[in-house]
Amino acid sequence: MVFIAGNFEADEILCNVPPHTLRIDLQARRWKSDVDAESAIVDANDNGIPIEFILLGFTPFFGNLGMRNGEEFIRIAYVGVTPKHRLLPPRCVTTTIISGKSSQKNFIAYFQNLYNNRINCASIITSTKFVTKSFSERDPMTGQDGNKINYNALEFKDRPAAGETETQLIADVNEWLKEKGAELLPAALRSHIPGSNLVELPLGTDHAEIKRNFLAANPAGEVASIAAASEAPRLASAAVEKSEPPEIPTKSTKKAVELTAEQAEKLGIDF
Numbered sequence: 001m002v003f004i005a006g007n008f009e010a011d012e013i014l015c016n017v018p019p020h021t022l023r024i025d026l027q028a029r030r031w032k033s034d035v036d037a038e039s040a041i042v043d044a045n046d047n048g049i050p051i052e053f054i055l056l057g058f059t060p061f062f063g064n065l066g067m068r069n070g071e072e073f074i075r076i077a078y079v080g081v082t083p084k085h086r087l088l089p090p091r092c093v094t095t096t097i098i099s100g101k102s103s104q105k106n107f108i109a110y111f112q113n114l115y116n117n118r119i120n121c122a123s124i125i126t127s128t129k130f131v132t133k134s135f136s137e138r139d140p141m142t143g144q145d146g147n148k149i150n151y152n153a154l155e156f157k158d159r160p161a162a163g164e165t166e167t168q169l170i171a172d173v174n175e176w177l178k179e180k181g182a183e184l185l186p187a188a189l190r191s192h193i194p195g196s197n198l199v200e201l202p203l204g205t206d207h208a209e210i211k212r213n214f215l216a217a218n219p220a221g222e223v224a225s226i227a228a229a230s231e232a233p234r235l236a237s238a239a240v241e242k243s244e245p246p247e248i249p250t251k252s253t254k255k256a257v258e259l260t261a262e263q264a265e266k267l268g269i270d271f
Contacts, residue, residue, distance in 0.1 A: 011168075011172040011175075012091065012172075012176075013079065013091050013092075013093065013172065013173060013176040013180075013181065014089075014091055014092045014093065015092075015093040015180070015181070015184040015185070015188055016093075017184070017187045017188055017191045018188070018191040018192065018193075019077070019093050019094060019095050019188040019191065020089065020092050020093065020094045020095075021034035021035075021094065021095050021096065021193075022034060022041075022087060022088070022094055022096050023096060023097065024096060024097075024098065024099075024103070024154060025040070025048075026100055026103070026130075026151075026152040026153065026154070027152065028040070028048060029047075029048045029130040029152055030042055030047075030048025030049070030130075031048065031049075031050075031051055031087070031088075031096075032087075033087055039087055040087070041083065041085050041087050041088065048130060049083055049085075050127070050128040050129050050130055050154075051080060051081075051082065051083065051088060051128055052080070052081045052082045052125050052126065052127045052128065052159075053078035053079060053080045053081055053088075053094075053125070053126050053128075054078060054079045054081060054121075054122055054124075054125065054126070054169065054170060054173050055076065055077075055078050055111075055121040055122065055126045056076075056077040056078055056079065056093065056121075056122060056173070056177070056181070056185055057076070057077050057185055057186075057189060058074055058075060058076040058077065058107075058111070058189070059074070059075050059189045059190065059200060060072060060073070060074055060075075060200070060201040061073045061074070061075060061198040061199065061200055061201060062198065062199055062201050062207070062210065062211050062214060063196065063197050063198035063199050063214060063218070064196065064197045064198070064218065065097065065099065065193070065195075065196045065197075065198065066195065066196075068099060070211075070215060071099070072104070072201070073097050073098065073099055073104075073198065074097070074098040074104050074107060074108075075095055075096070075097050075098075075189055076095065076096055076098060076107070077093055077094070077095045077185055077188055077189050078093075078094055078095075078096075078126070079091060079092065079093060079094070079169070079173055080092070080094060081125055081166060081169065091169070091172075093184070093185070093188055095188055095189065095191075097193070098154070100153060100154075102133065102151070102153035103153045103154040106153060106154060106155050106156055107154075107156055110126075110155075110156035110157065110158070114158065119158070120174075122170065122173055122174055122177060123170055123174070124158040124159065124160060124161070124170075125158065125159050125160070125161060125162075125166065126156055126157075126158055127156070127157050127158070127159055128154055128155070128156055129154070129155045129156075129157070130152060130153075130154060130155075131152070131153055131154075131155050132150055132151070132152055132153075133150070133151055133152075133153055134148050134149060134150045134151070135148070135149055135151075136148050136149070137149060197218060199214045
């Protein structure tokens, strides 16, 4: 279905595949357009604005993304709440890749806290905050602390809905998740990211084996391709040997399809 601006219901969630995407620029401490490096969510003084959203779901991945190779990533899907900005259109499903171990750990800790307290992530507002942390280099020979290294990370916390608009949005999102969202959301999280080569890390599987198979099939230094990315999910299989291509049925082996009298009548075929 094609959505035309203004031609949708007020309670309709928009989810295209591939979905709307933003990325996190930790160095500049801001959310930016995934296709236009000059577009960012900033205030009047050009300072980055941490966004707030309704978290819809997430999926862990492993592979190559930009200059990062052989690393783990988390892709999240959400509907933005604030700020009202053209990069975060209202009622539009957006996805973002979280890279950086500290930011990923912060997100997982946040989600585990919701899970342990039996809080539905789609019933509260997720607030983000850019923070600066530091660590001291340690001399491998003497064990003494060296220079202090500063780095940026993203933190996550939850808050209840504020006002009628946010309450209604949460209600609409949960209703959408019971219907169209159940199919559209997984498709959005797994949609191909241009220039990437990633394999999903499903829950309850041997991630070490998936990573070994991926690295064996994608040697370091090779340029990621769309074809390689499309084959990545196959690497999650436990089978190491390359399977034989499926046999194409010949004309004589094709199974005939028989129509019932009722089906023929609906198609206008006269037996």
